[in-house]
Amino acid sequence: MPEPQRRTHPPPAGRDEPEVRFDQLPLHPSLHAGAREMGYESATPIQSRAIPEAVLGRDLVATAQTGTGKTAAFLLPILERTLDLPPGRIYALVLTPTRELALQAEEFLAKLGRYTRRRGVAVYGGVGYDAQIRAVRGGAEIVVATPGRLLDLMEQGHLDWKDLKILVLDEADRMLDMGFLPDVRRVLKALPRERQTMLFSATMPPAVVELAREFLRSPRMVHVDPTTVAAVGVSHLALPVPAHLKAELLRELLLDATMTSVLVFTRTKHRANRLAQQLTRWSIPAGVIHGNRSQSQRLKALEGFRGGDHRVLVATDIAARGIDVEGVSHVVNFDVPHEAEVYVHRVGRTARAQARGDAYTLVSPDEDADFGRIERLLGFPIPRAKIPGFAYDAAAPPRPPSAPGRPGGHGRHGGRGDHGGRFGRGARRDGDDRRRGRRGYGPRRPDRSQGRP
Ligand code: AMP
Numbered sequence: 001m002p003e004p005q006r007r008t009h010p011p012p013a014g015r016d017e018p019e020v021r022f023d024q025l026p027l028h029p030s031l032h033a034g035a036r037e038m039g040y041e042s043a044t045p046i047q048s049r050a051i052p053e054a055v056l057g058r059d060l061v062a063t064a065q066t067g068t069g070k071t072a073a074f075l076l077p078i079l080e081r082t083l084d085l086p087p088g089r090i091y092a093l094v095l096t097p098t099r100e101l102a103l104q105a106e107e108f109l110a111k112l113g114r115y116t117r118r119r120g121v122a123v124y125g126g127v128g129y130d131a132q133i134r135a136v137r138g139g140a141e142i143v144v145a146t147p148g149r150l151l152d153l154m155e156q157g158h159l160d161w162k163d164l165k166i167l168v169l170d171e172a173d174r175m176l177d178m179g180f181l182p183d184v185r186r187v188l189k190a191l192p193r194e195r196q197t198m199l200f201s202a203t204m205p206p207a208v209v210e211l212a213r214e215f216l217r218s219p220r221m222v223h224v225d226p227t228t229v230a231a232v233g234v235s236h237l238a239l240p241v242p243a244h245l246k247a248e249l250l251r252e253l254l255l256d257a258t259m260t261s262v263l264v265f266t267r268t269k270h271r272a273n274r275l276a277q278q279l280t281r282w283s284i285p286a287g288v289i290h291g292n293r294s295q296s297q298r299l300k301a302l303e304g305f306r307g308g309d310h311r312v313l314v315a316t317d318i319a320a321r322g323i324d325v326e327g328v329s330h331v332v333n334f335d336v337p338h339e340a341e342v343y344v345h346r347v348g349r350t351a352r353a354q355a356r357g358d359a360y361t362l363v364s365p366d367e368d369a370d371f372g373r374i375e376r377l378l379g380f381p382i383p384r385a386k387i388p389g390f391a392y393d394a395a396a397p398p399r400p401p402s403a404p405g406r407p408g409g410h411g412r413h414g415g416r417g418d419h420g421g422r423f424g425r426g427a428r429r430d431g432d433d434r435r436r437g438r439r440g441y442g443p444r445r446p447d448r449s450q451g452r453p
Contacts, residue, residue, distance in 0.1 A: 020048035026055055027080050030115035035072070038111055044069030047076075049222045050198075055080045057196050059219035061212050065202035065345055066171075068224055071108050074168045074198050078142060079113045081166060081196075087117055088139035089163040093191070095147055095184060097175040099124035099295065100302075105144045105170070118142060125149040126295035133158050147175070147183035154190060161191050172201040172208045181207070188215055203341050235358045236347070236382040238371065243364035244396040246334060247278050252387050253332065253360060254284055254312070260329045261305070264314045265346050267335035275334060276314045285310035317342055331359045336367035340377040 020043040023032055043051070046064040054060055054077035064070045074094065082091040096102045099122075106122035113120070121135035123145035129152075136143065136158050143150070143159070153159055167188070169175065175184060197216045201208050212219060241249045253259065266272045269290040276288035287301030287310050305313040317337070331347050347359040361382070363371050375381050386392070 022047075025051050025076075027051070027076055028083055028116075030083070031076055031079055031112065033115045034112040035076070037114070038072075038108075040072070044073075046070050046222065046224045047073045049224075050074070051077055053220045053222070054196075054198060057081065059196060059216040060198040060222060061216065061219045062198070062200045062222040062224070063202065063204055064200060064222075064224040070170075070200050071105055072112060074170070074200065075105065075109050075112055077198075078166050078168070079109075079116055079118055082118060082141060083116055085141070085163075087119075087141065090136075090141060090143055090160060091163055092142045092166040092168070093150075093161075093164060093187075094142070094144040094168040094170055095150070095175065095187065096144065096170040097146065097178050097180060099126060099146055100298075101170060102144045102146055109142060109144065120144055123149050123153060125152075129153075147180045147187055150187060151183055154187070164192055164195055166196045167191060167198070169197070169199045169201075169211070172199050172211060173203045173205055176205075176207050176211070181211075184211075202345060236361070236378075237358070238361050238363050238382045238384045240363050240365075240384055240386070242392065242396075243366065245392065245394060246362045246364065247275060248394070249362060249387065249390060250275075250332060250334060251279070251282055251284065252390055254279075258329065260311055261308075262312045262330045262332060263328050263346075264312060264332045264334050265337070266314060266316060267337070269316055271335065272314045272316050276312075279312060279314075284312060286312035286314055288314045290316040317345070329358070333359070333361040336361060336363055336370045336374070338370055340370075340374045343374045344377070 022035055022040045022043050025032075025043055025047065027035075046062060046068045050060060050062050050070075050073040054074065062070065062073070064073070078092045078094075085091055094102075094105055096105060102122045102124045106120045109118075109120040119140045120142040121132065121140035121144070123132050123136065123143060125146060125148050132149070133153065133156075136153065150159075169184070175181075197219075199208070199212050199216060199219070239249060239253075250264065254262065264275065264286075266275055269292050272288050272290050276286040279286040287304045289298045289301045293301070301313060304310050314334075333343065333346060337343050337346065343361075361371065361374075371382075
Protein backbone atom coordinates (compact mmCIF):
# COMPACT_ATOMS: atom_id res chain seq x y z
CA MET A 1 0.00 0.00 0.00
CA PRO A 2 1.48 3.40 -0.82
CA GLU A 3 2.49 5.59 2.09
CA PRO A 4 -0.17 8.14 2.90
CA GLN A 5 1.00 11.50 1.77
CA ARG A 6 2.57 13.49 4.59
CA ARG A 7 1.40 17.03 4.74
CA THR A 8 2.39 20.12 6.59
CA HIS A 9 -0.08 20.86 9.33
CA PRO A 10 -0.11 23.49 11.98
CA PRO A 11 1.66 22.36 15.12
CA PRO A 12 -0.55 20.06 17.17
CA ALA A 13 -2.69 21.43 19.95
CA GLY A 14 -1.17 20.71 23.32
CA ARG A 15 2.17 21.89 22.00
CA ASP A 16 2.73 24.01 25.07
CA GLU A 17 3.36 20.87 27.07
CA PRO A 18 7.04 20.08 27.44
CA GLU A 19 7.96 17.22 25.17
CA VAL A 20 9.12 14.14 27.03
CA ARG A 21 11.52 11.90 25.16
CA PHE A 22 10.48 8.29 25.40
CA ASP A 23 13.85 7.29 26.80
CA GLN A 24 13.29 9.64 29.74
CA LEU A 25 10.46 7.45 31.03
CA PRO A 26 11.38 5.36 34.08
CA LEU A 27 11.48 1.98 32.32
CA HIS A 28 13.92 -0.91 32.10
CA PRO A 29 16.36 -0.79 29.13
CA SER A 30 14.74 -3.92 27.66
CA LEU A 31 11.43 -2.06 27.46
CA HIS A 32 13.07 0.99 25.95
CA ALA A 33 14.54 -1.31 23.33
CA GLY A 34 11.08 -2.69 22.49
CA ALA A 35 9.56 0.80 22.33
CA ARG A 36 12.41 2.00 20.12
CA GLU A 37 11.65 -0.78 17.66
CA MET A 38 8.04 0.38 17.64
CA GLY A 39 9.37 3.78 16.59
CA TYR A 40 8.39 5.59 19.79
CA GLU A 41 10.63 8.63 20.12
CA SER A 42 8.64 11.00 22.25
CA ALA A 43 6.06 10.04 24.83
CA THR A 44 2.44 10.92 24.20
CA PRO A 45 0.78 13.03 26.95
CA ILE A 46 -0.98 10.03 28.46
CA GLN A 47 2.29 8.10 28.55
CA SER A 48 4.38 10.86 30.12
CA ARG A 49 1.74 11.33 32.80
CA ALA A 50 0.56 7.79 33.49
CA ILE A 51 3.73 5.70 33.23
CA PRO A 52 5.71 7.34 36.08
CA GLU A 53 2.73 6.86 38.42
CA ALA A 54 1.87 3.38 37.24
CA VAL A 55 5.37 1.93 37.58
CA LEU A 56 5.20 2.83 41.28
CA GLY A 57 2.20 0.54 41.66
CA ARG A 58 -0.36 3.29 42.17
CA ASP A 59 -3.99 2.95 41.21
CA LEU A 60 -4.83 5.17 38.28
CA VAL A 61 -7.86 6.59 36.52
CA ALA A 62 -7.00 7.89 33.07
CA THR A 63 -9.30 9.53 30.58
CA ALA A 64 -7.89 8.82 27.16
CA GLN A 65 -9.23 7.14 24.09
CA THR A 66 -7.81 5.04 21.32
CA GLY A 67 -5.21 6.92 19.38
CA THR A 68 -3.55 8.55 22.38
CA GLY A 69 -1.00 5.81 23.00
CA LYS A 70 -2.94 4.52 26.01
CA THR A 71 -2.24 0.85 25.33
CA ALA A 72 1.50 1.29 25.81
CA ALA A 73 0.71 3.51 28.80
CA PHE A 74 -0.62 0.50 30.69
CA LEU A 75 1.34 -2.35 29.06
CA LEU A 76 4.77 -0.90 29.77
CA PRO A 77 4.12 -0.48 33.52
CA ILE A 78 2.75 -4.04 33.61
CA LEU A 79 5.95 -5.30 32.01
CA GLU A 80 8.13 -3.10 34.20
CA ARG A 81 6.52 -4.28 37.42
CA THR A 82 6.59 -7.97 36.54
CA LEU A 83 9.97 -8.21 34.74
CA ASP A 84 11.81 -10.07 37.43
CA LEU A 85 9.04 -12.30 38.73
CA PRO A 86 9.24 -16.06 38.16
CA PRO A 87 7.64 -17.26 34.94
CA GLY A 88 4.47 -19.26 34.50
CA ARG A 89 2.04 -17.43 36.81
CA ILE A 90 -0.58 -14.86 35.94
CA TYR A 91 0.50 -11.43 37.16
CA ALA A 92 -1.68 -9.11 35.17
CA LEU A 93 -5.13 -9.00 33.62
CA VAL A 94 -6.29 -6.46 31.05
CA LEU A 95 -10.06 -6.40 30.49
CA THR A 96 -11.19 -4.90 27.18
CA PRO A 97 -14.65 -4.58 25.63
CA THR A 98 -13.88 -6.08 22.20
CA ARG A 99 -11.85 -8.86 20.71
CA GLU A 100 -10.16 -6.42 18.35
CA LEU A 101 -8.87 -4.43 21.32
CA ALA A 102 -7.78 -7.62 23.04
CA LEU A 103 -5.88 -8.75 19.95
CA GLN A 104 -4.32 -5.33 19.54
CA ALA A 105 -3.14 -5.24 23.15
CA GLU A 106 -1.71 -8.74 22.86
CA GLU A 107 0.13 -7.75 19.70
CA PHE A 108 1.58 -4.60 21.33
CA LEU A 109 2.55 -6.65 24.35
CA ALA A 110 4.51 -9.08 22.21
CA LYS A 111 6.29 -6.19 20.49
CA LEU A 112 6.98 -3.99 23.50
CA GLY A 113 7.98 -6.99 25.58
CA ARG A 114 10.04 -8.78 22.99
CA TYR A 115 13.23 -8.37 25.02
CA THR A 116 11.58 -9.69 28.17
CA ARG A 117 10.47 -13.19 29.12
CA ARG A 118 6.87 -12.15 29.69
CA ARG A 119 4.23 -13.78 27.54
CA GLY A 120 0.70 -12.62 26.88
CA VAL A 121 -2.44 -14.40 25.84
CA ALA A 122 -5.59 -12.92 24.32
CA VAL A 123 -8.86 -14.48 25.49
CA TYR A 124 -11.97 -13.50 23.54
CA GLY A 125 -15.18 -15.01 22.24
CA GLY A 126 -16.25 -16.07 18.77
CA VAL A 127 -13.43 -18.58 18.29
CA GLY A 128 -12.63 -22.05 19.68
CA TYR A 129 -11.59 -22.58 23.28
CA ASP A 130 -8.71 -25.00 22.87
CA ALA A 131 -5.92 -22.71 21.73
CA GLN A 132 -6.76 -20.15 24.41
CA ILE A 133 -6.88 -22.79 27.13
CA ARG A 134 -3.55 -24.17 25.98
CA ALA A 135 -2.00 -20.68 26.04
CA VAL A 136 -3.38 -19.90 29.48
CA ARG A 137 -2.31 -23.26 30.86
CA GLY A 138 1.02 -22.94 29.09
CA GLY A 139 2.04 -20.23 31.52
CA ALA A 140 1.29 -16.82 30.00
CA GLU A 141 1.87 -14.18 32.66
CA ILE A 142 -0.35 -11.48 31.18
CA VAL A 143 -3.94 -12.15 30.16
CA VAL A 144 -5.80 -9.73 27.88
CA ALA A 145 -9.46 -10.65 27.75
CA THR A 146 -13.02 -9.74 26.98
CA PRO A 147 -15.23 -10.37 30.02
CA GLY A 148 -17.60 -13.05 28.68
CA ARG A 149 -15.03 -15.57 27.46
CA LEU A 150 -12.84 -14.89 30.46
CA LEU A 151 -15.69 -15.88 32.77
CA ASP A 152 -16.20 -19.07 30.75
CA LEU A 153 -12.57 -20.04 31.24
CA MET A 154 -12.72 -19.08 34.90
CA GLU A 155 -15.77 -21.25 35.43
CA GLN A 156 -13.98 -24.13 33.76
CA GLY A 157 -11.18 -23.66 36.28
CA HIS A 158 -8.42 -22.64 33.87
CA LEU A 159 -7.31 -19.47 35.59
CA ASP A 160 -5.46 -19.10 38.83
CA TRP A 161 -5.50 -15.52 40.11
CA LYS A 162 -3.61 -15.89 43.35
CA ASP A 163 -0.44 -14.19 42.00
CA LEU A 164 -2.30 -11.42 40.20
CA LYS A 165 -0.80 -8.01 40.91
CA ILE A 166 -2.22 -5.70 38.28
CA LEU A 167 -5.65 -5.22 36.76
CA VAL A 168 -6.39 -2.86 33.87
CA LEU A 169 -9.91 -1.93 32.80
CA ASP A 170 -9.50 -0.67 29.26
CA GLU A 171 -12.21 1.49 27.64
CA ALA A 172 -14.34 1.17 30.75
CA ASP A 173 -17.09 3.41 29.39
CA ARG A 174 -17.50 1.25 26.31
CA MET A 175 -17.42 -1.88 28.42
CA LEU A 176 -20.37 -0.59 30.43
CA ASP A 177 -22.16 0.67 27.29
CA MET A 178 -21.95 -2.84 25.94
CA GLY A 179 -23.64 -4.24 29.02
CA PHE A 180 -20.57 -5.89 30.53
CA LEU A 181 -20.96 -4.43 34.02
CA PRO A 182 -22.29 -7.62 35.64
CA ASP A 183 -19.51 -9.69 34.03
CA VAL A 184 -16.86 -7.17 35.03
CA ARG A 185 -18.07 -7.23 38.61
CA ARG A 186 -17.95 -11.01 38.70
CA VAL A 187 -14.39 -11.04 37.38
CA LEU A 188 -13.29 -8.34 39.81
CA LYS A 189 -14.73 -10.18 42.77
CA ALA A 190 -12.64 -13.25 41.91
CA LEU A 191 -9.34 -11.31 41.93
CA PRO A 192 -7.07 -10.72 44.94
CA ARG A 193 -7.98 -7.45 46.66
CA GLU A 194 -4.34 -6.58 47.16
CA ARG A 195 -3.47 -5.38 43.68
CA GLN A 196 -2.90 -2.35 41.49
CA THR A 197 -5.90 -1.29 39.41
CA MET A 198 -5.79 1.06 36.44
CA LEU A 199 -8.92 2.25 34.72
CA PHE A 200 -8.80 3.80 31.25
CA SER A 201 -11.88 5.40 29.77
CA ALA A 202 -12.55 7.91 27.00
CA THR A 203 -15.37 9.50 28.98
CA MET A 204 -16.33 9.50 32.64
CA PRO A 205 -20.07 8.91 32.88
CA PRO A 206 -21.43 8.37 36.43
CA ALA A 207 -21.39 4.57 36.07
CA VAL A 208 -17.65 4.59 35.39
CA VAL A 209 -16.99 6.97 38.29
CA GLU A 210 -18.98 4.59 40.47
CA LEU A 211 -16.97 1.61 39.29
CA ALA A 212 -13.72 3.46 40.03
CA ARG A 213 -14.97 4.39 43.48
CA GLU A 214 -15.85 0.81 44.26
CA PHE A 215 -12.76 -0.96 42.98
CA LEU A 216 -9.86 1.51 43.07
CA ARG A 217 -7.95 2.87 46.02
CA SER A 218 -6.98 6.56 46.11
CA PRO A 219 -6.30 6.58 42.37
CA ARG A 220 -4.16 9.20 40.66
CA MET A 221 -6.17 11.00 38.02
CA VAL A 222 -4.66 11.46 34.60
CA HIS A 223 -6.67 13.44 32.14
CA VAL A 224 -5.97 13.92 28.49
CA ASP A 225 -8.46 16.40 27.19
CA PRO A 226 -10.44 14.85 24.32
CA THR A 227 -10.65 18.19 22.60
CA THR A 228 -6.86 18.37 22.56
CA VAL A 229 -6.67 14.85 21.26
CA ALA A 230 -9.17 15.46 18.52
CA ALA A 231 -7.28 18.50 17.39
CA VAL A 232 -3.85 16.88 17.31
CA GLY A 233 -2.90 16.42 13.73
CA VAL A 234 -6.44 16.08 12.42
CA SER A 235 -7.84 18.40 9.83
CA HIS A 236 -11.60 18.43 10.11
CA LEU A 237 -13.90 19.24 7.25
CA ALA A 238 -17.69 19.17 6.96
CA LEU A 239 -19.39 18.47 3.65
CA PRO A 240 -23.04 19.50 3.67
CA VAL A 241 -25.06 17.24 1.36
CA PRO A 242 -28.67 16.08 0.99
CA ALA A 243 -29.10 12.71 2.72
CA HIS A 244 -29.91 10.86 -0.50
CA LEU A 245 -26.71 11.98 -2.22
CA LYS A 246 -24.23 10.90 0.44
CA ALA A 247 -23.00 7.83 -1.41
CA GLU A 248 -22.42 9.84 -4.58
CA LEU A 249 -20.53 12.48 -2.64
CA LEU A 250 -18.36 9.83 -1.03
CA ARG A 251 -17.58 8.47 -4.46
CA GLU A 252 -16.45 11.93 -5.51
CA LEU A 253 -14.27 12.21 -2.45
CA LEU A 254 -12.67 8.87 -3.18
CA LEU A 255 -11.39 10.18 -6.48
CA ASP A 256 -8.75 11.87 -4.37
CA ALA A 257 -5.70 9.68 -4.85
CA THR A 258 -4.27 10.69 -1.49
CA MET A 259 -7.16 8.90 0.22
CA THR A 260 -5.14 5.74 0.40
CA SER A 261 -6.67 4.12 3.44
CA VAL A 262 -10.15 5.28 4.33
CA LEU A 263 -12.25 4.26 7.31
CA VAL A 264 -15.92 5.12 6.72
CA PHE A 265 -18.37 5.16 9.61
CA THR A 266 -22.09 4.61 9.24
CA ARG A 267 -24.80 4.75 11.87
CA THR A 268 -26.20 1.24 11.36
CA LYS A 269 -25.12 -2.20 10.19
CA HIS A 270 -27.67 -2.02 7.41
CA ARG A 271 -26.27 1.23 6.10
CA ALA A 272 -22.74 -0.16 6.34
CA ASN A 273 -23.71 -3.17 4.21
CA ARG A 274 -25.59 -1.10 1.67
CA LEU A 275 -22.77 1.37 1.31
CA ALA A 276 -20.07 -1.29 0.91
CA GLN A 277 -22.18 -3.02 -1.77
CA GLN A 278 -22.74 0.26 -3.55
CA LEU A 279 -19.05 1.15 -3.55
CA THR A 280 -18.18 -2.29 -4.84
CA ARG A 281 -20.68 -1.84 -7.68
CA TRP A 282 -18.85 1.34 -8.52
CA SER A 283 -15.58 -0.61 -8.71
CA ILE A 284 -14.33 0.82 -5.45
CA PRO A 285 -13.49 -2.31 -3.45
CA ALA A 286 -14.63 -1.94 0.15
CA GLY A 287 -14.61 -4.18 3.19
CA VAL A 288 -17.24 -3.98 5.90
CA ILE A 289 -17.19 -4.77 9.60
CA HIS A 290 -20.05 -4.60 12.06
CA GLY A 291 -21.46 -6.51 14.97
CA ASN A 292 -23.37 -9.02 12.85
CA ARG A 293 -20.32 -10.25 11.01
CA SER A 294 -18.50 -13.31 12.20
CA GLN A 295 -15.04 -13.10 13.65
CA SER A 296 -13.52 -14.57 10.49
CA GLN A 297 -15.41 -12.11 8.27
CA ARG A 298 -14.18 -9.23 10.39
CA LEU A 299 -10.60 -10.44 10.38
CA LYS A 300 -10.75 -10.94 6.61
CA ALA A 301 -12.09 -7.41 6.10
CA LEU A 302 -9.41 -6.00 8.38
CA GLU A 303 -6.64 -7.96 6.72
CA GLY A 304 -7.82 -6.83 3.29
CA PHE A 305 -7.75 -3.23 4.50
CA ARG A 306 -4.37 -3.52 6.17
CA GLY A 307 -2.91 -5.25 3.18
CA GLY A 308 -4.28 -2.68 0.73
CA ASP A 309 -6.64 -5.06 -1.14
CA HIS A 310 -9.37 -2.58 -0.54
CA ARG A 311 -8.60 0.94 0.54
CA VAL A 312 -12.04 1.50 2.03
CA LEU A 313 -13.34 -0.11 5.19
CA VAL A 314 -16.93 0.63 6.14
CA ALA A 315 -17.61 0.18 9.84
CA THR A 316 -20.09 0.79 12.58
CA ASP A 317 -18.85 2.33 15.81
CA ILE A 318 -18.81 -0.70 18.04
CA ALA A 319 -17.13 -2.87 15.45
CA ALA A 320 -14.49 -0.24 14.89
CA ARG A 321 -13.42 0.06 18.49
CA GLY A 322 -9.88 -1.03 18.86
CA ILE A 323 -9.09 -1.29 15.21
CA ASP A 324 -5.47 -0.46 14.84
CA VAL A 325 -4.45 0.14 11.29
CA GLU A 326 -1.24 1.98 10.69
CA GLY A 327 -1.61 4.90 8.37
CA VAL A 328 -5.38 5.35 8.12
CA SER A 329 -5.20 8.38 5.86
CA HIS A 330 -8.80 9.51 6.27
CA VAL A 331 -11.82 8.96 8.41
CA VAL A 332 -15.14 9.70 6.73
CA ASN A 333 -18.21 10.10 8.88
CA PHE A 334 -20.84 9.00 6.41
CA ASP A 335 -23.36 9.70 9.15
CA VAL A 336 -22.99 12.28 11.91
CA PRO A 337 -22.89 10.46 15.23
CA HIS A 338 -25.63 11.34 17.69
CA GLU A 339 -23.16 11.63 20.54
CA ALA A 340 -20.43 14.21 20.15
CA GLU A 341 -17.88 12.04 21.98
CA VAL A 342 -18.27 9.35 19.35
CA TYR A 343 -16.91 11.82 16.81
CA VAL A 344 -13.75 12.16 18.86
CA HIS A 345 -13.45 8.37 19.00
CA ARG A 346 -13.89 8.06 15.28
CA VAL A 347 -11.40 10.69 14.25
CA GLY A 348 -8.99 9.13 16.73
CA ARG A 349 -8.62 6.38 14.13
CA THR A 350 -6.73 8.75 11.90
CA ALA A 351 -3.88 10.92 13.17
CA ARG A 352 -2.77 7.93 15.24
CA ALA A 353 -0.44 9.24 17.88
CA GLN A 354 1.95 11.61 16.14
CA ALA A 355 0.84 10.79 12.63
CA ARG A 356 -1.47 13.05 10.67
CA GLY A 357 -4.87 12.44 9.20
CA ASP A 358 -8.01 13.98 7.86
CA ALA A 359 -11.60 13.65 9.00
CA TYR A 360 -14.46 14.38 6.62
CA THR A 361 -18.05 14.48 7.80
CA LEU A 362 -21.02 14.28 5.45
CA VAL A 363 -23.71 16.41 7.04
CA SER A 364 -27.30 16.28 5.82
CA PRO A 365 -29.72 19.03 6.89
CA ASP A 366 -31.35 16.83 9.53
CA GLU A 367 -27.93 16.22 11.12
CA ASP A 368 -27.08 19.90 11.61
CA ALA A 369 -28.04 19.93 15.28
CA ASP A 370 -25.90 16.88 16.11
CA PHE A 371 -23.02 18.38 14.19
CA GLY A 372 -23.33 21.65 16.13
CA ARG A 373 -22.89 19.69 19.35
CA ILE A 374 -19.66 18.20 18.01
CA GLU A 375 -18.31 21.64 17.22
CA ARG A 376 -19.19 22.80 20.71
CA LEU A 377 -17.35 19.81 22.23
CA LEU A 378 -14.29 20.47 20.09
CA GLY A 379 -14.43 24.15 20.93
CA PHE A 380 -13.98 25.39 17.38
CA PRO A 381 -16.08 25.56 14.23
CA ILE A 382 -15.36 22.97 11.57
CA PRO A 383 -15.01 24.49 8.11
CA ARG A 384 -17.64 23.60 5.50
CA ALA A 385 -16.77 22.78 1.92
CA LYS A 386 -18.68 22.12 -1.24
CA ILE A 387 -17.38 20.14 -4.17
CA PRO A 388 -17.72 22.37 -7.20
CA GLY A 389 -19.63 20.73 -9.99
CA PHE A 390 -21.22 18.08 -7.82
CA ALA A 391 -24.95 17.80 -8.58
CA TYR A 392 -26.22 18.83 -5.15
CA ASP A 393 -29.72 19.31 -6.53
CA ALA A 394 -30.02 15.85 -8.10
CA ALA A 395 -33.40 14.28 -7.47
CA ALA A 396 -33.92 11.75 -4.73
CA PRO A 397 -33.76 8.21 -6.09
CA PRO A 398 -36.91 6.11 -5.98
CA ARG A 399 -36.11 4.33 -2.76
CA PRO A 400 -36.32 5.03 0.97
CA PRO A 401 -34.34 8.06 2.17
CA SER A 402 -32.46 5.95 4.72
CA ALA A 403 -30.65 4.17 1.90
CA PRO A 404 -27.07 5.28 1.57
CA GLY A 405 -27.03 5.94 -2.14
CA ARG A 406 -28.41 4.89 -5.42
CA PRO A 407 -27.05 2.41 -7.87
CA GLY A 408 -25.55 3.59 -11.07
CA GLY A 409 -25.26 7.29 -10.38
CA HIS A 410 -23.71 9.34 -13.12
CA GLY A 411 -21.41 6.54 -14.06
CA ARG A 412 -18.55 8.75 -15.13
CA HIS A 413 -15.98 7.53 -12.70
CA GLY A 414 -14.08 4.33 -12.57
CA GLY A 415 -12.11 3.18 -9.58
CA ARG A 416 -9.54 4.76 -7.41
CA GLY A 417 -8.11 8.15 -7.95
CA ASP A 418 -8.08 8.02 -11.73
CA HIS A 419 -9.77 11.37 -12.18
CA GLY A 420 -9.09 14.81 -10.84
CA GLY A 421 -10.95 15.29 -7.59
CA ARG A 422 -13.13 18.32 -7.30
CA PHE A 423 -11.56 20.02 -4.36
CA GLY A 424 -8.33 20.84 -6.07
CA ARG A 425 -10.14 22.62 -8.85
CA GLY A 426 -11.35 25.30 -6.58
CA ALA A 427 -13.04 23.88 -3.54
CA ARG A 428 -14.89 26.54 -1.67
CA ARG A 429 -15.90 27.01 1.84
CA ASP A 430 -19.37 28.35 2.31
CA GLY A 431 -19.34 32.08 2.58
CA ASP A 432 -15.89 32.29 1.08
CA ASP A 433 -15.60 32.07 -2.65
CA ARG A 434 -11.86 32.32 -2.90
CA ARG A 435 -10.22 29.39 -4.54
CA ARG A 436 -8.85 27.05 -1.97
CA GLY A 437 -6.96 24.54 -3.98
CA ARG A 438 -3.82 25.14 -5.95
CA ARG A 439 -4.51 26.45 -9.39
CA GLY A 440 -5.07 23.99 -12.21
CA TYR A 441 -5.73 20.31 -11.83
CA GLY A 442 -2.95 19.33 -9.49
CA PRO A 443 -3.94 18.28 -6.01
CA ARG A 444 -7.17 16.40 -5.52
CA ARG A 445 -7.87 17.54 -2.07
CA PRO A 446 -8.73 20.68 -0.17
CA ASP A 447 -5.98 23.00 0.85
CA ARG A 448 -6.18 23.09 4.60
CA SER A 449 -3.58 25.71 5.17
CA GLN A 450 -6.43 28.17 5.06
CA GLY A 451 -9.31 25.90 5.79
CA ARG A 452 -8.24 24.99 9.26
CA PRO A 453 -9.76 26.83 12.19
P1 AMP B 1 -3.43 3.42 21.20
O1 AMP B 1 -3.97 4.72 21.64
O2 AMP B 1 -2.85 2.65 22.32
O3 AMP B 1 -4.45 2.64 20.40
O4 AMP B 1 -2.18 3.68 20.22
C1 AMP B 1 -2.32 4.34 19.02
C2 AMP B 1 -1.16 4.15 18.09
O5 AMP B 1 -0.10 5.00 18.48
C3 AMP B 1 -0.58 2.76 18.02
O6 AMP B 1 -0.30 2.47 16.68
C4 AMP B 1 0.70 2.86 18.80
O7 AMP B 1 1.70 1.94 18.38
C5 AMP B 1 1.13 4.28 18.51
N1 AMP B 1 1.92 4.88 19.60
C6 AMP B 1 1.75 4.71 20.92
N2 AMP B 1 2.67 5.42 21.60
C7 AMP B 1 3.43 6.05 20.70
C8 AMP B 1 4.56 6.93 20.80
N3 AMP B 1 5.07 7.31 21.97
N4 AMP B 1 5.10 7.37 19.65
C9 AMP B 1 4.58 7.00 18.45
N5 AMP B 1 3.53 6.18 18.29
C10 AMP B 1 2.95 5.71 19.41
